[in-house]
Amino acid sequence: MKLSTDTTLSKWFNVETLSAYYELTKPGITFTVLASMLIGFVLGSAGSLNFVLMAHAALGTWLIASGTAAHNQFLEWRLDGQMKRTQTRPLPSSKITPKQSVTFSLVLILAGSAYMIFMVNLLAGMISIATTIIYLGAYTPMKRVSAANVFIGAVPGALPPVGGWAAATGHLGDAGMWSLFAIVFLWQVPHVMAIAWVCKDDYRNAGFRMLPKNDENGTKAVMLIVGCLVALLPATWALYAVDLSGLTYLAGGMACAIAFLWYGIRFAFDRTKEKAKKLMFASFFYLPAVWIIIFIDQLLS
Numbered sequence: 001m002k003l004s005t006d007t008t009l010s011k012w013f014n015v016e017t018l019s020a021y022y023e024l025t026k027p028g029i030t031f032t033v034l035a036s037m038l039i040g041f042v043l044g045s046a047g048s049l050n051f052v053l054m055a056h057a058a059l060g061t062w063l064i065a066s067g068t069a070a071h072n073q074f075l076e077w078r079l080d081g082q083m084k085r086t087q088t089r090p091l092p093s094s095k096i097t098p099k100q101s102v103t104f105s106l107v108l109i110l111a112g113s114a115y116m117i118f119m120v121n122l123l124a125g126m127i128s129i130a131t132t133i134i135y136l137g138a139y140t141p142m143k144r145v146s147a148a149n150v151f152i153g154a155v156p157g158a159l160p161p162v163g164g165w166a167a168a169t170g171h172l173g174d175a176g177m178w179s180l181f182a183i184v185f186l187w188q189v190p191h192v193m194a195i196a197w198v199c200k201d202d203y204r205n206a207g208f209r210m211l212p213k214n215d216e217n218g219t220k221a222v223m224l225i226v227g228c229l230v231a232l233l234p235a236t237w238a239l240y241a242v243d244l245s246g247l248t249y250l251a252g253g254m255a256c257a258i259a260f261l262w263y264g265i266r267f268a269f270d271r272t273k274e275k276a277k278k279l280m281f282a283s284f285f286y287l288p289a290v291w292i293i294i295f296i297d298q299l300l301s
Helices: 002-013 015-024 027-045 051-075 098-120 122-142 149-158 160-169 175-198 200-206 219-241 247-269 273-300
Strands: none
Touching: 015 051, 015 098, 027 051, 027 160, 027 175, 027 273, 051 098, 051 122, 051 160, 098 122, 122 149, 122 160, 149 160, 149 175, 160 175, 175 200, 175 219, 175 247, 175 273, 219 247, 219 273, 247 273
16 A cells, blocks of 8 residues: 555656646746736735735636636646647646646646635635636636637736736725736737737647738738737836826836837738747747836836
8 A cells, every 4th residue: 555655656756757747836837826916915005015915916826817727727738739739738748648737737726726815815816716706717718719719818918907906905906006907908819919920830730819800911910910010009008197107207108018019010011930939038028028127217206
């Protein structure tokens, strides 16, 4: 019996398996979610930070975001195996089993939800749970049905700063909070569509519908991308207009938004994979840059 137990534990907890579990949490995306939540918490705190509460919110967010990312991979592991960009993920490459992954992901989601409710507040916990439900229950299956999934997925993608605001204040409804939501929502649409354009053959082979139907020349995609990037300009200004940030943020944030728009316009006039890649990398740069600028602006204010 002891030998059997030791063998089971070694299957679950050897170095290779632990590394696969960590990869299953999509650390890069999870870190982005965590950073977005912390920005919402900092701005919602209005200069009066509760560092203990912030630490609790960070841990709870990390748990539930990691679990959500892991469960998404469990739901899509067969499809991931059909795409070059995802064939080496833990499940399609058989680094861990589906049973291990679903157990791991559900434990993280449940633990994170409970932690947010009891250690932060009920509202923050409910927002985290809603984020997970929309992401896994609506966005994930919709990816195989319609390109409208991009807008559905942008909602849970934009909720982390709302959750951070709720964690700090215990309430919703402030205009500044919704400005943060708008910034992330409008960033995410061109971000996802640029990736979809770069990887459109992979997505098509796996049955994902990430680009508008009957849009081989990209006219619809361009309208959505440029439309969101143009709308990002007033959304950026709004955070300054409601006195949540100063001139440092306004100058830096607008510069980032204009640069992002420039790459969108370049793609609009030359819809090649090369220009889509440049837009994709601009999207990778944009959100971290804006968060850093907000943080610096808060330090200077």
